[in-house]
Amino acid sequence: MNRKEMEELSLPHKYLIGADGLGSGKNRSLAESECQKILPSLEKIITDKILSCFIVCLGGGTGEGCIRGFLQKSVDIQIKVKLLVVTLPHSSEGLEKREKALLLLDEIEKLADGIFVVDYDGLPCSTISDLYNEADRKVMGFVGSFINMIVKHSLICFDFNDVRSFLRYYSDTKFIDYFTLSGNINYLDAELSDLQKYLPTKYHTLDDISNLIVAIHYNRETNDDIVRKFLDRIVSDGIMKKQTKDTQIKWTMIHDPDMEKNIFRIDIFTKCN
Template structure:
């Protein structure tokens, strides 16, 4: 081999190895943080809800499913075996319940979760955002969910709870268990949404079979979770990401409103905005809301005026609230508009003006009350003097206002009676005086006659 060839080989080896102690530079790749979401169904009811949601969402082949973990958590081994393959399983409390359920004993559910607390920590530690779904009122869900929430809080994980309450026909004891469990859960979650099972009759009719009725409720939750996934992972014109979720959900124990709706055709904006603000499964709205995050998704023909109309309608519930919104366009929403809304801090209906007026009315002094009654009486008399042809309701209202005035009219009639009595007395005295005069006149006449 010639010297030139040997030198060429050596130079190639040098370029590959490079300078001793140094590695060749690789092009920098920007790493975008994508949150890992854990959707965990606790107990029999919560597990069945999450199992069905997992099947539907995997069937739709939504993007970024590798970042979402569906888990069915239960003490009942039979329920664990029945979980769908699209969801993982977490079997706990086997040494206490021995594979059976908790038999409507929240104490047993709590004890089972506490025994496997370290295992729960391992389950949750890789999550950035946990969504706990549980049907309160039983043993496992009501007893174990507070423990799961407490572990998530101790790990600094953002958490949202979606909890159902028992049907009215399930009895007062289940309702009491559900309320007590909810009070334990609240301090350990950032936000929670309540769905009374009784509200299911708002979305089904009397002929709907049981399995379809339960699926109807799950389909509403599927739409909401789809909206969350789209908002968190898909880029938009006005982009939303996990930091926006954290900004809205940063506090604790916040009553939360959730909904996602999509409409097409004429008046799609008005229909979508109206529907997203009226979730039939929740018995509360976003009145008094403290923070809102909503994402508007549409096709490329979506107009700025449509975005403005939707935003104004949502913002009108509390203009002073923390509002974060996003806008996204995509071909998969051709001719449609979709709104996903999460509102926290609901239920604080503040109406200071009305309260002040009511306070003034209740703190009137006795003298002021009489003056007010006299005013009402005078206004009622004026309305009666007005043109005829009043409606029955108006006449009744006038009569009701006039009633107190009649009470005041009482003393006047008494005075008249006293006057009439005086007149009668005077007449009687006059009559008596005339009789005496006549008697005297008669005696004088008799004397005259005798004389």
């Protein structure tokens, strides 16, 4: 059944698809046993890597049955950074399913260095297909932005150790929050005048930010005067000067030849006290 046919189905029919049998995602024990069989192959893939990133949809037997084994293997072979990206099921899929997903997340938290969560309940979507599309967009946006900080050459003094420091120190939580903005200086100045509106409600004030990374993407052919203005008004005044002296702040600048000149993209990663 292709995507178009899936989108045309009613919600009750969607729930009937794959309700039982192999591949339904309901048999967590089967997934766990199959996971053990492929761990040697996984080890070959991630050995000698500095980062492993696992994306899992919690709430189904397949994802829940495999993720613990995958993370544990990363721990065993001493991957330096273990990044976990999870989606949480919508409440309409059943409260028990959601509660089990949250319980498992709590259990595997200790195996990861950083965790980014996309909660279906928090997405402002009116249809199932829109919900999944928005979740995909958030996951891809976060993963792409986070990994770019490591693999893309920084124009200032910033490297992998800065990312590790952000993940491991100055905060008791492993959960990462993220948002991105893109536009000219005037647009970014207006949007960042109220920085807190982009943070989850657990941040009661900006003082609750324990760790902060500001990743700036721009075309370095942009006029130097405009870049200096951007750094003064947006990065310094709009973001950094609003933090407390205890906030651990790091930032990087990355050249993107595909971006228009005079346009800047800011990816902001935070952790909460």
